[in-house]
């Protein structure tokens with residue numbers, strides 16, 4: 292059992308048929324189910340690591356037992372991930388789990404926007420929500436109002452999870468005339484090329 296932390300063995304062996312590692316791991320697979328706990332307060336049930344925001348559910352194919360674990364443990368212990376019956380390679384598994392996190396971030400933004408639209412009866416905010424559902428991104432103007440009001444209402448959100456569109460001339464024009472303090476408010480949601488664009492339009496980067 293060398294190479295495997297004692298706590299990992301203690302957590303997984305009682306739920307498996309095989310009595311040793313790594314054999315027991317071959318009975319397990321990722322079910323495709325994930326949970327976003329919103330705050331990094333959860334524990335990996337395999338390695339006991341704390342500070343997790345996302346749980347990934349794994350299941351034993353023989354006993355049916357389940358465990359909520361971190362994505363790093365799935366990769367580290369090579370828990371199988373299947374896509375339409377085919378087991379993914381290590382590289383594919385990493386990409387697939389990263390994609391799951393991307394989707395959970397998208398959903399987290401959506402929940403924050405829905406909470407905000409409920410907290411304040413305001414046409415701009417309900418239109419921003421509609422726009423986000425359609426485009427999976429915000430315009431610079433929507434982002435400015437949304438981040439301002441999310442902060443004002445103390446609604447938990449991560450600005451870097453949002454995306455901002457600058458692919459139309461009107462959006463670039465809006466960004467140009469925006470007060471620089473507003474540009475700074477949406478800065479974390481901008482990509483590197485978008486930040487460069489903002490600077491070309493005359494907005495200094497925020498000093499941190």
Ligand SMILES: [Zn+2]
Pocket residue numbers: 335336337338339340360361363364
């Ligand atoms: Zn773990």
